[in-house]
Amino acid sequence: MQTKNNKIGFDLNTIKIFARVVEIQSFTQAAAELELTKSTVSRKVAELERYLGVKLLTRSTRQLVLTAEGDTFYRSCSHILELLQQSELEVTASHDLICGTLNMVMPVEVGKGIIGDCIKAFMKLHPNLKIHLELSNRKVDLIKEGFDIMIQVGEIEDSSLIVRTFHHTTRVLVASPKYIEQYGLPQNLSDLKIPHQQIRMISNVSTSNKDVLEKLPYRFKVNTLSAALDMCLEGFGITYIPEFLCRNLINEGKLIHILPSLYKSQIPIPVSFIYPERDLMPRRLRAFIDFTITQFQDEVQRRNKG
Template sequence: MDLNAIAIFSQVVECGSFTQAAESLDMTKSTVSRKVAELEQHLGVRLITRSTRNLTLTPEGENFYQSCTQMLEIMEQAELEVTANQDLVRGRLNVVMPVELGQLVLANYIHEFLKLYPNVSIHLELTNREVDIIGEGIDLYAQVGEVSDSNLVARQIHTSRRLMVASPEYLEEFGQIHTPEDLKPPHHQVKIYNKAVKVPRWHLMQGAEEYTVDLPYQLRVNTITSSQIACLSGLGIAILPEFLCREHFASGRLVHLLPEWDMPLVPISFVYPQRKLIPKRLRLFIDYLIECCEQRTTRVAKKAAN
């Protein structure tokens, strides 16, 4: 198989057109088109569906592109490891994480990493959709909840404590909560439906005692921030990460319900595909984020102790 043709095909996909790929590769459009056609003939399948205005990958083309991307990255990293440029960190990282985790916790660390390594580019997607890490060619995913796929490597960075909270106005209207048995209609929840955050909710524990809650809801949202805003507005009981509640406890805008009862801790992990050779930029990126998260946890613990 012609490795140049593979590189040209990958460039066509990334540029979205034969013309732009030819310009970036300093080749003629006809050469680029011919190389892709030869690759398709060699594989015996059509990789790209062409039209006058755009091009679309076939299912076979999509799968082949993901494999090509990984192969080219491995070849690039192998070259760096055995040449004088081995200290140079460069290339692209495709990173996906839940919205709040990215915006409220990790965004600043990512910005600082890019300042340290200006030859690295990051494609960052903040989303609460369900993702296919391997199928979508994702280099790193920040997952909230347990990781069960044996094809993935998971490095846990934190365990999140969740609290049951409500506004004073809500409790005044619907009644105070003194025991788990009080969690029944007319009380209702602000329900979070979020495929990216796979965590059990409404399971209370106190020593050997356990209690499961299943409240109806009037409002269903897909982000933790939306749930927090609705809860502050008195629209129901919410389950929120502890760090989002502290300032509202201090101001009196939220009340911690049943503080003597615990909820299961939720692991937060960096997840990436199993690989024999991990690109240096990914290895450094993961190590940097983990170090930043550990320092943040230490600062929070010291502040709470004081």
Template sequence: MDLNAIAVFAQVVDCGSFTQAAENLDMTKSTVSRKVAELEQHLGVKLLTRSTRSLVLTPEGEKFHQASMQMLEVLNQAELEVSANQDLVRGPLKVVLPVELGHQVLGSYIHQFLHQHPHVTMNLELSNREVDIIGEGIDLYAQIGELVDSTLVSRHLTKSPRVLVASAEYLQQFGTIESYLDLKAPHQQVEVVNKAARIPKWTIEAENGESYPFELPNRLRVNTITACLTACLDGLGVAILPEFICREHFATGKLVRLLPNYAMPEVEVSLVYTDRQLMPKRKKALIDFLLTSFQSRH
């Protein structure tokens, strides 16, 4: 099997375009197309379905792409292990972070890491979508809440305290909340719903250890914490938000922390990645850097 053809195929999938892959590889588009066609002929299956606007992996193509990415990574790591530059942290990384976690928490650490390792390149995506870490070849992902896939490695980064909040304007309109018994209609909630966070059901815990689940009518559903905060500040409902994002608004009085004598569940934040025997040095360096740097300051 032609390893060069496999590398070309992987580049086409990553770029989503024969034209872009050819440019990245410094080849002609016809050469790239021929290499993929030869690979398909050798395997006896169709790997890509092509249209005028997009490329779509066939089921066989998806399986082969996952396997080829792992194989190319092993070959790359083997080359580094025997090369004169084996101590050099270099190469590409693909990282996906939930939007607010990337913008407000981990972004600066990522920048520091890249300053320290100038031979590393990174594709950083900030998104609240559901990710397929193995299928998409993602090196590192930050999970908010429970990890479902037991085949992945999860490293504890921090815990995010949550607070129950509303704007002063909202409370004037709908009434104060002085007890968990007040958490009912006509009060309403602004809810964050996205694939990036697996947040437990709304529950508060009294000083005696008793837990009280509650649910309010949905006035507005949004897919980012920032949108939820903005809606809450505009008086559209009660919200459960990370404590750190609310501090400045508590100080100005725009937000009111509700039921401060009740505790809310803290949400686990973890670094998640695939478990490979030959982990690329750049990936291990990033994981170690984030864990050490972040936890030393919090």
């Protein structure tokens, strides 16, 4: 298993991929667990087979079966991975620090909401960590621009990146207390007509009430959530935005949730981490992802109990 210059022709990551495929008995599930694309997992196993010059797995529509050579190789790989894991635990036990720099990018309104709270809490836990955060609504090339991770609300188009959805939200109608005091609190959709004014986002509305809402009169039309939210807070009208972005403002009494029954008829909107595929994920990135997921899960549990 060595080339002429005594270098192994495959890396540790390839061994991990092969071992996980064998253990789970599925390329698809292994890819999901390892946060890789299925095509990458298949390619890595195929490259391993070509290098070794033997067939490791026999594939059928229902199952994966190890060949005799594959079984021998898997046993060796499993033992190696176990030794490496034990060595890592011994080495990192006394040096379990989250440090370095985490480069992040996300829309302006996302960074100002509950995600911003997560970032601040995460930094307090890890004083040796630096975070470079860009709040921007522009289109970003993560790999070219050197970002570790992006958070996005809505469907993701670029399939070359790893997309991990960690929350689902829906859009809610909100207005400021000042606006409600002037025009009254709407009791149904028909109440949203004149004299009420909409602050409309230039985007698709994921709701069964889409047609009704799009026909309502509007006074201000804008292409960013942050601008719509700012106008709404100033009392210029009612707007329709993802609930998790304005949750804190509702709890603080700065915004009023209008027609909450609409919430139940929504199509969920994904909130996702997006990051480039890589052989080894930095510990600081993994820690931030896990921390944020836990924060959102805890928030959902608190709301359900309430």
